[in-house]
Amino acid sequence: MKFVKNIAIALVALTGITGAASASAAGKHPETQKWAFEGPTGQYNQEALQRGWQVYKQVCSACHSLKYFHFRNLSDLGYENDMIKAFAKEYEVAGEPDEYGDDTVRAALPQDVFPAPYANENAARASFGGALPPDLSLIVKARHDGANYLYSLITGYSDAPADHEVTEGKFYNAYFKGGQISMVPPLSEGVLEYEDGTPATTEQMAKDVVQFLAYVSEPKLNERHHLGMKVVLFLLAMTIIFYLSMKKIWKPVKEGKNFYPDE
Amino acid sequence: MAEWEAVKPDNKALAWFEERLPVLGLVNNVMGSATPTPRNLNYWWNFGSIAGLMLVIQIISGVVLAMHYTPDTAVAFDSVERIVRDVNYGWLLRAMHANGASFFFIAVYIHILRGLYYGSYKAPREVVWMLGLVIFLMMMATAFMGYVLPWGQMSFWGATVITNLFSAIPVVGEDIVQLLWGGFSVDNPTLKRFFSLHYLLPFLITGVVLLHIWAKKVSDSGNPLGIDVKSGADQIPFHPYYTIKDAFGLGVFFTILAVFIFYMPDALGHPDNYIPANSLVTPDSIVPEWYFLPYYAILRSITFDIGIPGTDIVFIPAKLLGVIAMFASILLLFVLPWLDTSKVRSAKFRPTYRIFFWILVADMVLLTMVGGRKPEGIWPLLGLIGTGYYFMHFLVILPVLGFKEKTLPLPESIANPVLKAAK
Numbered sequence: 001m002k003f004v005k006n007i008a009i010a011l012v013a014l015t016g017i018t019g020a021a022s023a024s025a026a027g028k029h030p031e032t033q034k035w036a037f038e039g040p041t042g043q044y045n046q047e048a049l050q051r052g053w054q055v056y057k058q059v060c061s062a063c064h065s066l067k068y069f070h071f072r073n074l075s076d077l078g079y080e081n082d083m084i085k086a087f088a089k090e091y092e093v094a095g096e097p098d099e100y101g102d103d104t105v106r107a108a109l110p111q112d113v114f115p116a117p118y119a120n121e122n123a124a125r126a127s128f129g130g131a132l133p134p135d136l137s138l139i140v141k142a143r144h145d146g147a148n149y150l151y152s153l154i155t156g157y158s159d160a161p162a163d164h165e166v167t168e169g170k171f172y173n174a175y176f177k178g179g180q181i182s183m184v185p186p187l188s189e190g191v192l193e194y195e196d197g198t199p200a201t202t203e204q205m206a207k208d209v210v211q212f213l214a215y216v217s218e219p220k221l222n223e224r225h226h227l228g229m230k231v232v233l234f235l236l237a238m239t240i241i242f243y244l245s246m247k248k249i250w251k252p253v254k255e256g257k258n259f260y261p262d263e
Numbered sequence: 264m265a266e267w268e269a270v271k272p273d274n275k276a277l278a279w280f281e282e283r284l285p286v287l288g289l290v291n292n293v294m295g296s297a298t299p300t301p302r303n304l305n306y307w308w309n310f311g312s313i314a315g316l317m318l319v320i321q322i323i324s325g326v327v328l329a330m331h332y333t334p335d336t337a338v339a340f341d342s343v344e345r346i347v348r349d350v351n352y353g354w355l356l357r358a359m360h361a362n363g364a365s366f367f368f369i370a371v372y373i374h375i376l377r378g379l380y381y382g383s384y385k386a387p388r389e390v391v392w393m394l395g396l397v398i399f400l401m402m403m404a405t406a407f408m409g410y411v412l413p414w415g416q417m418s419f420w421g422a423t424v425i426t427n428l429f430s431a432i433p434v435v436g437e438d439i440v441q442l443l444w445g446g447f448s449v450d451n452p453t454l455k456r457f458f459s460l461h462y463l464l465p466f467l468i469t470g471v472v473l474l475h476i477w478a479k480k481v482s483d484s485g486n487p488l489g490i491d492v493k494s495g496a497d498q499i500p501f502h503p504y505y506t507i508k509d510a511f512g513l514g515v516f517f518t519i520l521a522v523f524i525f526y527m528p529d530a531l532g533h534p535d536n537y538i539p540a541n542s543l544v545t546p547d548s549i550v551p552e553w554y555f556l557p558y559y560a561i562l563r564s565i566t567f568d569i570g571i572p573g574t575d576i577v578f579i580p581a582k583l584l585g586v587i588a589m590f591a592s593i594l595l596l597f598v599l600p601w602l603d604t605s606k607v608r609s610a611k612f613r614p615t616y617r618i619f620f621w622i623l624v625a626d627m628v629l630l631t632m633v634g635g636r637k638p639e640g641i642w643p644l645l646g647l648i649g650t651g652y653y654f655m656h657f658l659v660i661l662p663v664l665g666f667k668e669k670t671l672p673l674p675e676s677i678a679n680p681v682l683k684a685a686k
Contacts, residue, residue, distance in 0.1 A: 228525025239514030260495025
């Protein structure tokens with residue numbers, strides 16, 4: 001099995017190289033947290049997702065859109081369909097033009113995207129002093145070590161060191177590239193009360209919202225991990241059977257049997 | 264070439280068909296029980312069949328993905344997200360296709376290195392080797408264009424950097440670049456033609472793969488000892504011996520691939536490609552996929568012009584020289600059968616070559632690392648040294664080694680040492 005070991009070593013080296021290659025971005029290295037969805041058996045924690053959704057809805061959604069998140073996706077968080085319908089109804093989205101060709105609005109339906117806080121990029125930049133709050137749908141996958149990075153960023157505001165001058169309207173954050181960020185420190189104790197009674201500390205809210213955003217980035221992770229276990233075990237069993245068959249089939253060859261005339 | 268053995272099926276209908284088009288005979292004589300094969304092939308010989316199967320997997324997963332993907336800059340990124348989120352098992356298809364590309368390259372790189380180690384490119388197998396290189400080049404083009412399709416930041420900027428290389432070609436360079444782009448920058452026409460070609464090339468690759476296998480059939484498989492088959496005792500039927508050995512190898516390979524697909528589907532990708540393409544924002548550093556890094560390092564390592572020192576006369580500007588070096592690093596391999604002057608095939612009996620082989624592997628690893636770094640500090644110098652050594656290996660060391668090296672005595676036949684090892 002030396003060959004298997006060789007390949008394993010090569011693969012480890014390879015991921016090491018590519019990992020190191022993409023870790024070159026500036027900014028303080030994120031603090032590593034434990035996440036429920038990590039590891040081969042990791043799954044999203046539904047209560048955390050619901051709390052994280054509450055944080056997004058009440059805090060983040062004031063500035064950040066979530067363009068790949070539909071009301072219907074709330075069923076993944078454990079909400080019933082009629083609840084989702086009723087909840088969607090509270091929002092207004094653009095409808096079909098009416099018979100005179102004028103724009104209309106209608107109540108949102110489960111298949112609609114959760115409405116963005118602003119009409120377009122220019123509107124967003126105009127209200128945020130030129131900065132654009134990025135869409136958060138893929139934010140966890142679009143940053144190196146995304147979940148840890150995001151958690152560190154949200155909880156990582158501090159006073160700037162003496163030698164670091166912070167531009168007017170920006171905030172010092174060691175984890176952000178360049179050290180200063182336009183985002184107002186988003187979470188602080190008392191900004192919301194959790195519906196399930198969990199104490200809403202800054203760390204708790206940050207952890208929950210990061211898990212929620214990880215879910216939005218990678219909604220099929222639970223299914224992926226479930227199926228993966230079955231597939232890998234099946235392939236392992238198949239490989240073992242192939243190996244044993246090979247040993248048995250090759251026995252005569254190893255014993256020196258000849259199959260062709262020795263001319 | 265081994266004798267062609269006809270197949271006579273018992274089933275009348277099958278026999279009727281076989282008489283008119285001997286497909287069973289074809290399979291039987293290429294990978295069947297009528298295919299005499301050296302009895303001493305080791306596990307490094309598994310990667311040909313693995314690479315072949317990876318091609319099939321890429322085509323099947325790719326064809327299904329293409330049913331849902333939209334090659335238009337306005338919606339390409341969204342359509343990939345839609346596949347992953349809303350198409351049944353779309354997340355699986357996409358992870359298979361993206362990681363499958365990497366694993367296809369892993370298989371092919373091991374296959375090529377096996378060829379280098381055991382001298383598989385030497386007479387009478389030069390054409391097998393060269394067809395393999397054609398496949399490799401077409402794979403690189405296919406993979407490059409495939410990486411552009413999700414239309415993320417790395418897609419866009421990778422495409423911009425690589426297509427711009429062609430502008431270094433004198434006189435016609437700019438025209439070639441405009442032809443590739445279908446305009447004046449990487450844009451919608453570029454994406455559409457890349458999609459079309461990305462779909463086309465794998466089928467052309469399949470054609471060359473068939474030629475590659477045919478040429479292998481004509482010259483027979485090589486083997487780890489690098490000596491010719493001398494008698495029937497040296498050979499065993501391909502089926503069932505190598506079919507089951509290949510099956511075991513495939514099992515191991517696919518288990519590792521499955522671990523990547525299900526547990527780290529993005530480990531071999533770049534986070535920036537989850538940011539939609541934006542022609543106004545250049546990423547921090549533009550890095551190609553890992554399997555292109557050595558060539559990217561060679562390209563970037565050349566930062567000097569060739570001209571008359573002390574004057575302004577430049578014969579070859581640095582950019583063109585870099586492009587030439589990059590393409591030459593692979594095209595060079597086409598003449599490898601004649602650059603390597605040694606009569607002995609296998610590195611097993613070439614103690615000095617064996618050392619240089621591993622130095623070359625280390626050199627490729629070094630170039631891979633250099634390709635992934637920003638060209639700052641020590642890295643450009645290491646890149647230049649690595650590039651220089653790469654060419655020296657093929658252009659100086661190999662030709663000289665063939666004359667100077669004291670090779671070890673070759674065994675009498677394949678059957679002999681194999682039998683000894685068994686007892």
